[in-house]
Amino acid sequence: MNPLTILKIGGNVIDNPKALTRFLTTFSMLPDTKLLVHGGGKIATDVAQKLGVETTMIDGRRITDKPMLNVVTMVYGGLVNKQIVSQLQSLECNAIGLTGADAGIIKSTKRPVKDIDYGFVGDISEIDSGRIQAFTREGLVPIFAPITYAETGDLLNTNADTLASAIACDMIYHNDVTLVYCFEKKGVLANPDDETSVINQLTPDQYREHKAADNINKGMIPKLDNAFAALSAGVKRVIICHADEVEAALTGQAGTTLRS
Amino acid sequence: MNPLTILKIGGNVIDNPKALTRFLTTFSMLPDTKLLVHGGGKIATDVAQKLGVETTMIDGRRITDKPMLNVVTMVYGGLVNKQIVSQLQSLECNAIGLTGADAGIIKSTKRPVKDIDYGFVGDISEIDSGRIQAFTREGLVPIFAPITYAETGDLLNTNADTLASAIACDMIYHNDVTLVYCFEKKGVLANPDDETSVINQLTPDQYREHKAADNINKGMIPKLDNAFAALSAGVKRVIICHADEVEAALTGQAGTTLRS
Numbered sequence: 001m002n003p004l005t006i007l008k009i010g011g012n013v014i015d016n017p018k019a020l021t022r023f024l025t026t027f028s029m030l031p032d033t034k035l036l037v038h039g040g041g042k043i044a045t046d047v048a049q050k051l052g053v054e055t056t057m058i059d060g061r062r063i064t065d066k067p068m069l070n071v072v073t074m075v076y077g078g079l080v081n082k083q084i085v086s087q088l089q090s091l092e093c094n095a096i097g098l099t100g101a102d103a104g105i106i107k108s109t110k111r112p113v114k115d116i117d118y119g120f121v122g123d124i125s126e127i128d129s130g131r132i133q134a135f136t137r138e139g140l141v142p143i144f145a146p147i148t149y150a151e152t153g154d155l156l157n158t159n160a161d162t163l164a165s166a167i168a169c170d171m172i173y174h175n176d177v178t179l180v181y182c183f184e185k186k187g188v189l190a191n192p193d194d195e196t197s198v199i200n201q202l203t204p205d206q207y208r209e210h211k212a213a214d215n216i217n218k219g220m221i222p223k224l225d226n227a228f229a230a231l232s233a234g235v236k237r238v239i240i241c242h243a244d245e246v247e248a249a250l251t252g253q254a255g256t257t258l259r260s
Numbered sequence: 261m262n263p264l265t266i267l268k269i270g271g272n273v274i275d276n277p278k279a280l281t282r283f284l285t286t287f288s289m290l291p292d293t294k295l296l297v298h299g300g301g302k303i304a305t306d307v308a309q310k311l312g313v314e315t316t317m318i319d320g321r322r323i324t325d326k327p328m329l330n331v332v333t334m335v336y337g338g339l340v341n342k343q344i345v346s347q348l349q350s351l352e353c354n355a356i357g358l359t360g361a362d363a364g365i366i367k368s369t370k371r372p373v374k375d376i377d378y379g380f381v382g383d384i385s386e387i388d389s390g391r392i393q394a395f396t397r398e399g400l401v402p403i404f405a406p407i408t409y410a411e412t413g414d415l416l417n418t419n420a421d422t423l424a425s426a427i428a429c430d431m432i433y434h435n436d437v438t439l440v441y442c443f444e445k446k447g448v449l450a451n452p453d454d455e456t457s458v459i460n461q462l463t464p465d466q467y468r469e470h471k472a473a474d475n476i477n478k479g480m481i482p483k484l485d486n487a488f489a490a491l492s493a494g495v496k497r498v499i500i501c502h503a504d505e506v507e508a509a510l511t512g513q514a515g516t517t518l519r520s
Binding site: 155 | 414
């Protein structure tokens, strides 16, 4: 099957215009069929503050009341998404910016209230992978903002890592999928205090060993659990690397490559 | 050729959630191939004010410095566009929100500085009508925010009336095009002080007569000049009507229909 590379960038790249331009320049030149999922960054928090909308985070997740949903829709779906698209267009990459609502590509359901009311937060229920494939076949490069929609017509804030992984898991029926998480470190570290201790390859067994030895930074564990779940679901490989090292990571020369 | 209806709604509809829902419900049920161009409304001005970005208007056009461009991109390209798209999705209309940058559909050039520096304002230079047709053929309903892009990668604020008319003029090679401007009055009035004096049909000759007799509201003249230019270019008909009367206007039962 035709290879597809799905990249995810987070706030640390988006908040740094030079880093973003470096990343987008690399992204625009990647030869395979590709798509990008971006997070939000601090801009949403800054805009919210100026608009008098209070930011509440619980366990690293934003609580999204209606005013915050509007901020997130503006900043992620508008400002960040369209700046990325126009920059990619100037790099001759035929980007198309999308939220889950556009072309009905990603449906979700509002997270049920248990201990915590996350507000307008969506858990993905259905992805139209055929539409994504149709776009990529037409030469378009989808750029997803982390916003989905419910059948009620509500927009819903959705975690960008989860979105990237869910798209990857659904695209396996059309493509050989590589999922690349770009973040601020050079990969998964064997010693969280040593930036040079990047683990180049990680199998589920090795991951269990590293976890048992308490080597893995706690913040990385949900990301890695998610990544191994994607591999079990049929994604060919998951790469975790620095946003500046995507090209090298894709050939195994940098970052951490996870294989099942 | 397959008919295509292009509708344009402005701030007065967008600023009124109930009016917007009424309009979108009608829009979702229109049987022909269709697309929507929306303006901005007061939300951009409100958001700008709260963010400490000053709004300057000259001759009804917004001066768009960089902070204002960011506001416009957030509000038009994000909030307004995505709220319309998700509401249409809930009405089973397969909407896809687009700025001109998305899929490189609408290129423009930054307006040259003469007497006035409009800032990041774009004059449309090229429309990929083939891409618009491809989307409509796939059953998608494009929803355009009034933002275009330059080859430099800059997003540019673009007048929504002009955008609707430019798309209409380029789609004539693919479709029999009807262009519908929805606004707050019931049509072109023979007497600006009498809301019931709607002119049902208007030819270029009749328009000249009404203009000579000083019957036409001055604010309407650029809109009408633009509309007759679209007819000269090959658009089949232009309708000017109230957003609540689109269905009746499309069968000539309301609003003003302009024919060449």
